[in-house]
Amino acid sequence: MGKTIAEKIFETHRVDKPFGDVDVLRLDRVFCHEITTPTAIEDLVARGKDRVFDPDKIKVVIDHVSPAKDSKTALQGKILRDWARRHGIQDFFDIGRNGVCHALFPEKGFVRPGFTIIMGDSHTCTHGSFGAFAAGVGTTDLEVGILKGVCAFKAPQTHRIDITGTLRKGVFAKDIILKLIQELTVNGATNRVIEFRGKIVDEMGMDQRMTLCNMAVEAGATCGICLPDRTTVDYLWEFIKDEYPDKETALKAFSAFASDADADYADTKTLDVSDLEPLATYGYKPDNVKPVSEMRGTRIDQVYIGSCTNGRLEDLRIAAKVLEGHTISPHVRGIVSPATPKIYSQAMAEGILKIFMDAGFCVTNPTCGACLGMSNGVLAPGEVAASTTNRNFNGRMGRGGMVHLMSPATAAASAITGEISNSCLFTENQGAGK
Amino acid sequence: MKKFEGNILFLDRSDINTDEIIPARYLTEIEKTALKPHLLEDLKLDGFDPKKDIEAASMIVTRANFGCGSSREHAPWALEINGIHAVVAVSFARIFRQNMFNCGMAAIELPEDEINTIFNLFSKDQTRMTVHIEKSEMILESKHQTRTTNFRISDFDRALIQTGGWVGYADQHY
Secondary structure: OEOOHHHHHHHHHEEEEEEOOEEEEEOOEEEEEOOOHHHHHHHHHHOOOOOOOOOOOEEEEOOOOOOOOOHHHHHHHHHHHHHHHHOOOOOEEOOOOOOOHHHHHHHOOOOOOOOEEEEOOHHHHHHHHHOOEEEEOOHHHHHHHHHHOEEEEEOOEEEEEEEEOOOOOOOOHHHHHHHHHHHHOOOOOOOEEEEEEOHHHHHOOHHHHHHHHHHHHHHOOOEEEEOOOHHHHHHHHHHHOOOOOOHHHHHHHHHOOOOOOOEOOOEEEEEEOOOOOOEEEOOOOOOOEEEHHHOOOOEOOEEEEOHHHHOOHHHHHHHHHHHOOOOOOOOOEEEEOOOOHHHHHHHHHOOHHHHHHHHOEEEOOOOOHHHHOOOOOOOOOOOEEEEOOOOOOOOOOOOOOEEEEOOHHHHHHHHHHOEOOOOOOOOOOOOOOO | OOEEEEEEEEEOOOOOEHHHHOOHHHOOOOOHHHHHHHOOOOOOOOOOOHHHHOOOEEEEEEOOOEOEOOOOOHHHHHHHHOOOOEEEEOOEOHHHHHHHHHOOOEEEEOOHHHHHHHHHHHOOOOOEEEEEOOOOEEEEEOOOOEEEEEOOOOHHHHHHHHHOOHHHHHHHHO
16 A cells, blocks of 8 residues: 555654554744744743754744744744844744745745744644645744754644645635635644645645645644746746756655655545635634625725735735726725745835735735734724635634635725625636636 | 533534634744633624633544644634633544544544533533543533533543653653
């Protein structure tokens, strides 16, 4: 019987199997941010174990509240900053160089196929898009990862999802993952790895694959994973060109991790997306999903375009295409947060930021901020947001606020009309496959 | 013999998420004690008042997928600082469940039928529960009845509780 990519990564990283159903894995990367790491640092100090297993494998960013909004967030930043300095962690990204972790770290070339990665952040599953096993963990797992370079996981059960058909114009990776979460439900993939396969995934660029894998955790999954291919190699080439003579050799090396044709899956599912229309969430759970066309008339107060789900360059390009030549509704506050300085800078060079600003958007620096109601766009009670983020939990973007999740195209279109609306990129009566 | 005991807080809903357990606006706290007054502050549930109902509780019994959402260990810490060291549910989100055992606390899964029975028999009355980790057995007692239920946790989870959590375990072994 063949093996899945997750099983192959586990096999090459296993350092212990203390009990039948538990694997302790060696970690290639431990990612850290300022919300969940300072408590781990303080605990290590209190235990007299203020050490790191390998400063080169630990990557650190201040991203959740940046710039610091008050004394408490300033202290969290300081604890992280001081710790990174005293342990000689070179890859530490402070304001001016920082970005949303799951957009920044791939962009820096820190993620490779076959890697094991943990971070004290549930959306760490994003990095599976490179063919890595990447999982969000709590502060205690993070602390042990920092100290020992290991983490314990149950042996991976993989749910293979084949995404097939032909995507209609104006329908994006965000719509696909919302559809999948609706079908799997919010705990349909708990303790499982979702392996994204099929023609649609093969045709996606890395930005869209990251969107897909980012929200795997909203169906409960430990990790979302895509097989490494030529697209992966092209993205990584600038970082690996000294390691491989050519792209074909790199692809061959990475392909060693690809799932075997006769791999054993816990479950398989085919999702034909030919008839899929743009979707949005309507309730307080990410599986409360409806077509945008059924949500017309839902008035909104704020539009947020950004986050680890949809704050990348391709997302901003699509939103700008919708916004160009329009101004947003007078009762809507538009906020766009390019996810990294590189994305920000490129969006500026391409004239995208000007389109946003001419439309009436506020362009903020890269930060997680508004997505979890911490800063940079918190909702007031009773307010409604159209958002490209990943969670619509009650109060997520501010106590008493309502969040509707959607693609950047739908969010931009909704900003213009002031209510949840399909974008001009999507024609409702187009046949499948056009 | 490791055991958890005390009064049960019944939370009759599935998918209670980490934002409801402890909202993100309190994630700027470094000290766990600062989380104490904010446990379940944003949870809207008929008949539940966090200001009144948490103080007497040492256990939670709830439905499916408890602790979904964020990886924040602030969720189990907010329980711990309020003296709640065990949660019994149909199922848990993976990260929350692991965080509980990593902190030396218990997240115990029971079949849906058993959870339904426990809700039917006990949720109207003040109920005391004792969870014996070694025996994999829990005893519920109200003024009307007593019920003993067996549960399954893995040897790894049991070892984490016995060593007081993952940091202690990992330090001994790796």
